[in-house]
Amino acid sequence: MGHWGFSYIGCIWLLMLILPNLAWTRCKPQGYSAEGESRVLLAMERSGEVCVSLFSVCFSDYDLRPFSPWFFWLTGSFLLMLMYEAWWIRYFCSGRTLADFYGSFWGIPVAGASLLVLAFLLLAIYGRVLWLGLSSILLGIGHIGIHLRHRRSLSSRPALFTPGGKGPSLR
Structure with a gap:
């Protein structure tokens, strides 16, 4: 269920989440709009x-402990966070189109939403903290749901998400 206490691992994961998102506020994709988002999905996401x-920061169960098979959950979570950072690097080095933002990355659909949700879910499994697991699922339903709806609305209008209709595929 979790032991109260500060988690440096949780803090690192949050920094890996927050820093690129802060940079994104200055580098939003061309044509981005949050208008028309489902209020239910938005409430779940928030x-x-x-x-x-x-x-992620108030339970100490995520911090390193002696090696056990549970360590593989933490390793998987860390690899997903590294992939999330790589996805952001690809986005910031791209033309910053909506296709770049909502597209797949290494075969993972809507990777900007999926990777971080999966990383926190694996962190919850590693720490055996039900509350983080349930929160990750709630975040995933809202965040991935919103990204999928945006992606679906763009796929029928290619000229709106890339200059001249050329660019990365949304598939």
């Missing part, structure tokens, strides 16, 4: 963000 942020 609630999940708050809970994931809180539960």
Whole structure:
């Protein structure tokens, strides 16, 4: 269920999440708009963000401990966070189109949403903290749901998400 206490691993994961998102506020994709987003999905996303942020730092169960098979969950979570950072690097080095933002990365659909949700879910499994696991699922339903809806709306209008309709595929 979790032991109260500060988690440096949770703090590192949050920094890996927050820093590129802060940079994104200055480098949004051309044509980006949050208009028309489902209020239900948005409420789930926001609630999940708050809970994931809180539960990832206030339980010490995520910090390193002697090696056991559980360590593979932490390793998987870390690899997913590294992939999330690589996805951001690709986005910032690209033309910053909506296709870049909502597209797949290494075969993972809507990677900007999927990778971080999976990373926090694996972190919850490693720490055996139910609250972070449930929060990750809540975040995933909202965040991935919103990204999928944006992606679906773009795929029928290619000229709106890349200059001249050329660029990375949304598939």
